[in-house]
Amino acid sequence: xxxxxxxxxxxxxxxxxxxxxxxxxxxxxxxxxxxxxxxxxxxxxxxxxxxxxxxxxxxxxxxxxxxxxxxxxxxxxxxxxxxxxxxxxxxxxxxxxxxxxxxxxxxxxxxxxxxxxxxxxxxxxxxxxxxxxxxxxxxxxxxxxxxxxxxxxxxxxxxxxxxxxxxxxxxxxxxxxxxxxxxxxxxxxxxxxxxxxxxxxxxxxxxxxxxxxxxxxxxxxxxxxxxxxxxxxxxxxxxxxxxxxxxxxxxxxxxxxxxxxxxxxxxxxxxxxxxxxxxxxxxxxxxxxxxxxxxxxxxxxxxxxxxxxxxxxxxxxxxxxxxxxxxxxxxxxxxxxxxxxxxxxxxxxxxxxxxxxxxxxxxxxxxxxxxxxxxxxxxxxxxxxxxxxxxxxxxxxxxxxxxxxxxxxxxxxxxxxxxxxxxxxxxxxxxxxxxxxxxxxxxxxxxxxxxxxxxxxxxxxxxxxxxxxxxxxxxxxxxxxxxxxxxxxxxxxx
RNA sequence: CGCGGGGUGGAGCAGUCCGGUCAGCUCGUGUGGCUCAUAACCACAAGGUCGCAGGUUCAAAUCCUGCCCCCGCAACCA
Numbered sequence: 100x101x102x103x104x105x106x107x108x109x110x111x112x113x114x115x116x117x118x119x120x121x122x123x124x125x126x127x128x129x130x131x132x133x134x135x136x137x138x139x140x141x142x143x144x145x146x147x148x149x150x151x152x153x154x155x156x157x158x159x160x161x162x163x164x165x166x167x168x169x170x171x172x173x174x175x176x177x178x179x180x181x182x183x184x185x186x187x188x189x190x191x192x193x194x195x196x197x198x199x200x201x202x203x204x205x206x207x208x209x210x211x212x213x214x215x216x217x218x219x220x221x222x223x224x225x226x227x228x229x230x231x232x233x234x235x236x237x238x239x240x241x242x243x244x245x246x247x248x249x250x251x252x253x254x255x256x257x258x259x260x261x262x263x264x265x266x267x268x269x270x271x272x273x274x275x276x277x278x279x280x281x282x283x284x285x286x287x288x289x290x291x292x293x294x295x296x297x298x299x300x301x302x303x304x305x306x307x308x309x310x311x312x313x314x315x316x317x318x319x320x321x322x323x324x325x326x327x328x329x330x331x332x333x334x335x336x337x338x339x340x341x342x343x344x345x346x347x348x349x350x351x352x353x354x355x356x357x358x359x360x361x362x363x364x365x366x367x368x369x370x371x372x373x374x375x376x377x378x379x380x381x382x383x384x385x386x387x388x389x390x391x392x393x394x395x396x397x398x399x400x401x402x403x404x405x406x407x408x409x410x411x412x413x414x415x416x417x418x419x420x421x422x423x424x425x426x427x428x429x430x431x432x433x434x435x436x437x438x439x440x441x442x443x444x445x446x447x448x449x450x451x452x453x454x455x456x457x458x459x460x461x462x463x464x465x466x467x468x469x470x471x472x473x474x475x476x477x478x479x480x481x482x483x484x485x486x487x488x489x490x491x492x493x494x495x496x497x498x499x500x501x502x503x504x505x506x507x508x509x510x511x512x513x514x515x516x517x518x519x520x521x522x523x524x525x526x527x528x529x530x531x532x533x534x535x536x537x538x539x540x541x542x543x544x545x546x547x548x549x550x551x552x553x554x555x556x557x558x559x560x561x562x563x564x565x566x567x568x569x570x571x572x573x574x575x576x577x578x579x580x581x582x583x584x585x586x587x588x589x590x591x592x593x
Numbered sequence: 594c595g596c597g598g599g600g601u602g603g604a605g606c607a608g609u610c611c612g613g614u615c616a617g618c619u620c621g622u623g624u625g626g627c628u629c630a631u632a633a634c635c636a637c638a639a640g641g642u643c644g645c646a647g648g649u650u651c652a653a654a655u656c657c658u659g660c661c662c663c664c665g666c667a668a669c670c671a
Contacts, residue, residue: 110671112671113669119671120671121671122671124671285597285598286597288596288597289596289597289598289665289666292595292596292597293596293666293667295596358671359665359666359671360666360669360671361669361671363669364669388665389665389671390671396670396671397670397671426605428606431598432598432664432665434605439604439605439620442620442621443620445631446620447619447620449631449633450631450633450634451634453630453631453633454630454631454633454634455630455634456630457629457630457631457633458629458630458631458633458634459629459630460629460630461629461630462629462630463629465629466629498618498619501619508634508635509634509635509636511629511630511634511635512626512627512634512635512636513635515627515629516629517627517628517629520629576631577630577631578631579631580631581631589632590632
């Protein structure tokens with residue numbers, strides 16, 4: 100297969116806050132794809148980063164009595180830690196305060212000049228949202244933002260606007276003909292519906308007096324760029340745009356991973372920016388859903404947040420990756436409960452896979468002094484797995500791996516190696532037969548290990564280490580030991 | 594009539610495009626088997642008016658009509 104240069108991106112979180120499970124999901128999905136493509140011999144660039152400009156950052160920094168940059172310097176680390184924690188094999192990390200990014204965005208602005216115009220913006224502004232609201236909305240809320248408990252300010256100011264409306268037709272066509280695919284299909288429909296009256300022009304700057312912490316507009320010292328232009332550009336500036344020509348090897352992105360809440364920006368404003376700058380559109384937008392906890396939306400005020408770090412520290416990295424790749428459907432919303440999580444951990448990882456590895460290792464050790472015999476390699480049909488991976492339905496792909504795990508457990512019970520072992524010494528063919536059976540088991544586990552590389556890298560390595568050399572080492576403990584932190588231990592003494 | 598998704602055994606889902614081979618899968622529950630293994634694994638069983646009501650058809654979870662309910666978006670708490 101020809102090695103291709105591929106590029107996958109994740110949304111960059113706003114550093115005003117702590118990382119949450121949704122960020123972790125972004126990194127995980129992108130990572131699964133990146134590892135899968137790398138395994139298939141492609142060269143992958145995988146971008147992550149942090150969004151660090153805006154009034155909320157400035158306000159928070161002022162509250163703490165430090166400079167905005169000092170504040171983001173201490174905040175971005177939390178996100179970087181999370182990426183490492185979930186095992187993200189990212190190749191590029193960007194902060195929107197990076198000098199290169201700042202300069203590149205200013206360059207991009209100039210390229211976009213023909214599609215930028217200045218206009219008066221008049222409306223109601225909420226500092227908490229960093230957004231404008233219509234007269235009607237403000238009336239309904241009686242002039243006070245319910246989320247932030249602050250009155251809306253009436254503002255009349257000069258802003259620069261990006262003429263997204265120039266590109267409505269091109270974008271619609273690209274979405275419809277698959278030049279820029281939106282996965283899943285229902286999100287595509289949702290978005291097309293949203294823009295049926297055309298894309299609205301968007302404000303892309305604000306006067307410095309209203310927005311101090313951001314990238315200055317070139318040639319207009321009084322204006323600062325508004326968040327989206329700054330943040331969205333990261334996907335190309337991180338590649339080196341415009342000065343490092345290598346960016347052209349990786350743009351357009353093959354997959355952009357985003358949450359359903361930001362589809363409109365990534366399918367509307369961002370493509371308009373790209374088209375305006377004469378750049379290609381990304382090939383696919385992978386839109387994932389949200390994670391609910393105990394059936395309810397995650398909310399800090401309700402206090403039902405799930406800390407990905409806690410999950411990983413208690414159960415291990417692969418347990419985390421397993422649950423969020425298999426039990427969280429890639430394209431839809433999902434529910435997390437500790438009970439579901441722990442059941443999946445104990446039953447599926449422990450009993451199905453971990454125990455399978457134990458029983459096979461044990462038999463090879465016990466019956467053959469650890470030596471794995473020769474076996475005709477029977478290739479399991481993997482088309483379902485690969486189809487699912489290619490259509491970005493990772494949960495279905497890993498389901499397929501579990502079908503193999505189950506089949507292998509069934510196989511062992513059918514052929515009963517322990518019975519065959521009893522025949523050694525009596526039946527002249529027993530030894531060869533047993534060797535063949537166990538070699539088949541080891542081979543199947545190795546194959547399972549290969550398929551798990553994108554999902555459970557640690558486990559895949561462990562399986563490989565166990566069988567790869569042809570000699571099984573005595574097991575050093577077990578994979579996925581039982582844990583009963585959130586569910587009752589069924590074997591506990593009464 | 595704003596837009597979208599969904600309602601299938603106790604739970605979570607597949608199947609719906611192309612009607613029959615469909616009522617399926619995983620978990621849970623029960624019974625049995627086995628002993629290589631993490632009190633695991635394997636087999637079998639119980640359990641469903643496929644949201645409701647009409648219609649089309651020899652035949653509907655699947656197609657048509659109407660209705661009810663849940664969720665999401667619109668409305669950057671992700």
